[in-house]
Amino acid sequence: MRLYLQKSHFPERETLLLTEGTLTVHAFRYPSGVEALRVSNDRGYFVILPYQGQQLWDFCFGGKDLKMKTTIAEPKKPKIFLETYGGFLYHCGLASVGAPDESHPQHGEIPNGEYTEAYIDCDTDESGTYVSVGGTLACDIAFVKKYNFSPECRLYEGASTVRVNVNVENCRAEPMEYAYLCHINFRPFDGARLIYSVPRDAEHIKMHKIVPDSLPAEEQAKLRGYMDILDKNIARMDEVGNPDEAYAPEICFTMKYNPDENGRGHTMQYIEGEGACYVNHPVDALPIGIRWISRTPTEDAMGMILPATSEHLGYKHAKEHGYMRELGGHETFSFHMEIGFITDAEAKAVEKKIEKLI
Numbered sequence: 001m002r003l004y005l006q007k008s009h010f011p012e013r014e015t016l017l018l019t020e021g022t023l024t025v026h027a028f029r030y031p032s033g034v035e036a037l038r039v040s041n042d043r044g045y046f047v048i049l050p051y052q053g054q055q056l057w058d059f060c061f062g063g064k065d066l067k068m069k070t071t072i073a074e075p076k077k078p079k080i081f082l083e084t085y086g087g088f089l090y091h092c093g094l095a096s097v098g099a100p101d102e103s104h105p106q107h108g109e110i111p112n113g114e115y116t117e118a119y120i121d122c123d124t125d126e127s128g129t130y131v132s133v134g135g136t137l138a139c140d141i142a143f144v145k146k147y148n149f150s151p152e153c154r155l156y157e158g159a160s161t162v163r164v165n166v167n168v169e170n171c172r173a174e175p176m177e178y179a180y181l182c183h184i185n186f187r188p189f190d191g192a193r194l195i196y197s198v199p200r201d202a203e204h205i206k207m208h209k210i211v212p213d214s215l216p217a218e219e220q221a222k223l224r225g226y227m228d229i230l231d232k233n234i235a236r237m238d239e240v241g242n243p244d245e246a247y248a249p250e251i252c253f254t255m256k257y258n259p260d261e262n263g264r265g266h267t268m269q270y271i272e273g274e275g276a277c278y279v280n281h282p283v284d285a286l287p288i289g290i291r292w293i294s295r296t297p298t299e300d301a302m303g304m305i306l307p308a309t310s311e312h313l314g315y316k317h318a319k320e321h322g323y324m325r326e327l328g329g330h331e332t333f334s335f336h337m338e339i340g341f342i343t344d345a346e347a348k349a350v351e352k353k354i355e356k357l358i
Contacts, residue, residue: 161340
């Protein structure tokens, strides 16, 4: 069953739209006017903005609020990325990702893209009964590009992870350049461990040593000091909240994953005895793993893996380093990710798999 959404479906007060077993979908509108859906089961819920970037705004599973901490309490209508950057997941691209330049805004045109088509699906497949929310962002610039970007977030009964499907269609006969990054913003949990299928060496992990000149001298020294520690032992960052830690305003890393037998890379923030924040992603489709960690007195973000086609340094850098990809005329590009919170037993099983991969 598919329900095509209309903006009249979104009242100011949260209203039930659909129920199937333990799955429910509620619609509401933030005071800012942004439409939202709360998709729930007996393990947790996510809030998605069907018309604004198909962003996952809130994400709560395993009894935990998993979203990063920022000053942005609710989504806003402005198109400037940082003015409404308080959500859990943003699709980024397709012109490029990362720093803004003359060719694209910060993280590209799709994070806050305005969707004209959005829907709810309720169905059953080999994995069980699910509810999904999806839509299509149609971009059409005469003589330049025409594409459809179609994401979907699917929650199964009894699941504490969400399957995120992405499909990109080049609607022109000519090839189209593209880049993509999935900005997944978990919250850090002090005392947790980062576990991921990446060998801890310079061939597989690159630290971006960017220290802003705007930082006070004392903070610059602290940030450089922590970078020196990581230079000597990159695995030190695996200890979340370690005494040496300094991520103000941020440190970014590029990581090269070892995939499993199904071509998937695995990443966890493991909380002993409780479970783990978890992502698995396709290494062939998204070969660049960006890690972004920001821990300031005001913000707190553990971007333990941002699966991507490109590093996060803008179009010129991506072009010069061969990261920009090309989609042929009328071709499509599809992949899926699994994102959420897994139990302690599940995390231990994933850890054993990761140990074999590295």
